[in-house]
Structure formats: structure tokens, C-alpha cells
Amino acid sequence: MSYPDVGVAGLAELLAGPVVPAARGLLGCRLSAGGVTVRITEVEAYAGTAGDPASHAHRGRTPRNAVMFGPAGHAYVYFTYGMHWCVNVVTGPEGEASAVLLRAGEVVEGVEVARSRRTAVRRDADLARGPARLCAALGIDRTAYGRYLLGDGPVRLRPAAEPVPDTAIAAGPRVGVTGAHDVPWRFWADGEPTVSQYRRHVPRTRR
DNA sequence: TGTTGGATCGGT
DNA sequence: CCGATCCAACAT
Numbered sequence: 297m298s299y300p301d302v303g304v305a306g307l308a309e310l311l312a313g314p315v316v317p318a319a320r321g322l323l324g325c326r327l328s329a330g331g332v333t334v335r336i337t338e339v340e341a342y343a344g345t346a347g348d349p350a351s352h353a354h355r356g357r358t359p360r361n362a363v364m365f366g367p368a369g370h371a372y373v374y375f376t377y378g379m380h381w382c383v384n385v386v387t388g389p390e391g392e393a394s395a396v397l398l399r400a401g402e403v404v405e406g407v408e409v410a411r412s413r414r415t416a417v418r419r420d421a422d423l424a425r426g427p428a429r430l431c432a433a434l435g436i437d438r439t440a441y442g443r444y445l446l447g448d449g450p451v452r453l454r455p456a457a458e459p460v461p462d463t464a465i466a467a468g469p470r471v472g473v474t475g476a477h478d479v480p481w482r483f484w485a486d487g488e489p490t491v492s493q494y495r496r497h498v499p500r501t502r503r
Numbered sequence: 504t505g506t507t508g509g510a511t512c513g514g515t
Numbered sequence: 516c517c518g519a520t521c522c523a524a525c526a527t
Contacts, residue, residue, distance in 0.1 A: 340510070350510070360523060377511050378520030384510090397510060416513070428511050472510050 303455040304446050311368040311387050315341045315394035316481065318368075318387040320465055322396055323485050324456030327445075330435030331409040334401030334424045335456075338484040338491045340470045342384070344393025350473035353393035363442045364393040371451060373431075373441040380428035381437050385445060385453065399427045399471070399482070402490045410434075421489040460485045 310321045319341040327334050342351040344364065352374065353361045363372050364386055372384040372395050384395035401424040403410045410423045410433040417423055424430040431437070436451065445453035466486040469477050484491045 342510080352510075355524080358524075374510080375521070375523090376509055378509090378522075380511050382510065399510085426511070432512095470510070474509090 307453070307455045308369055308446055311385060312389065313387070315343055315387045315396065318385075318394075319396045319481070320462075320483050321459070322385060322398070323460040323465060323483060324458060326404070326454045326456070327398065327401065327434065327452070328405070328454070329440065329451040330406075330413075332406035332434050333404050334430060334434065335404050336398055336401045337488040338398075338400035338482070340397040340399055341481040341483070342395050342397065344388065344395075346392070346394075348479075349475045350470060350479075351393070351395075353395075357393070361393065364395050365391055366442075369444055369446050369453075371436075371440050371443045371445055373436060373438060375438065376428075381431040382427040383431055383436050383440065397427055398430055400425050400484070400488075400490050400492045401430050401433075402488070403433060419489075425490050426492040 311318050319339045322336055322339050325336050327336060342348055344351060344353045345356060348354060353364045357365050363370050367390050368387050370386045372386055374382055384397045386395050388394040403423045407420060413432055413435060414423050424433040440451050443449050443451050445451055464486050466484050467480040468482050469480055470482045
């Protein structure tokens, strides 16, 4: 199965631009890896060093976030909470370090494979409902770090078969971030059962 | 070299 | 609500 080059080129152009339109445009796009394809239903935009305290690139370039400073269309994969992987699509021009976190998706191909990686799941809608669950369903880990997503590699991002219309996109504060609660940079396809549950960030007091 | 807490999840 | 479980980032 292949997609028209013109669609991929259009997506590349979108990702090379400002992060908020890129985030909105990623809704409905398809991400394939490890024998599973998801239709993206929820994302979050992160600005680079440009005053976004929630961004992993906020304090400048480090080995972990280095790929964010490169060209758009590459995967920024990070490990968190000692056990989970999450994936972002790098956006904007080189040096800007903006990215879009893929928070949730609907599994549209490879449901059985996804289920084999997510054995605790009951409903199909929960297979990729949450950023770490999405990576688990697709088998994405550190080996996907820095990969270009619009080529013929093992992790592929493709344009939406049916783009999510602007009127069907809801927005709200980002999940799990310590500050910037007033910035509505979480976007989701309204009414989708695959969208992750909103949890306000609660700092831990003890360990 | 040591300390701290995180763009989470699943079970209770 | 809590515990799991690693490691990046920063302080010393």
C-alpha cells in the first residue's frame, strides 16, 4: 500500500512550519510501525527554546533532545517514569526545537499484533490511548530515535485519508506538565473514544 | 559522584 | 491513591 507523493510532500511542508498548525494537521494522519497502524486522534504542541517551560528543549540542547533541533519530520523518542516510551514528531525549521507529542490513536491495522503487545487491554479503543500506550502498541522504543518518518523506514507517518475538519478539533491544556496550564496546546478529535483521559499534573511529595 | 523527579500506566 | 523502575539533568 503506498500513498501519493504529493500528499507526503504536503505533510512535510506542514511539519516544517509553525508547531500549532502542524499539531492540528497531524490529527487524522497515520503512523505505522511494527506491523501496526494508528490513526492519530490526540496530540500536544511543544515550542522549542522559545519560552515554553514545558518543552524538553526549554533549557537548550542536550544529548536527549538533540534531534528536536534538527529538521522537521524526524522522531523524538524519550523514555520516562522508568518504563515508558513516548514519541514526538519534530516540527519547524532547524534550530527551533519544536515538536508534537503523539498522545493517542485509533488502531486501524494490526489490531491483533497491538493486542499481543498490550495484553492488559480490554477495549480496542484503549490499545493506543495515551502516549506510552501508543508507543507500546506500535513497538516504538529507543531504536526509533531520530528516524525520518516520511520516507520508507521502519516507522512511517502518512497524511490523513480524511483530515479532521477544524470544527471537529477540540483544544485544552496539556497533560502532565508542571506549568503553562493556560496554554491550550493539547488538540484532539472531538468525540473520539481513543482520546486519553485528562489528568492534571500533581507533583509527587514523597518517594 | 550524588540527588531528584518526570510530557505515565495499571492495579487497588 | 500508590508503586513500579530508569535515567537525564543539575548540583556538588
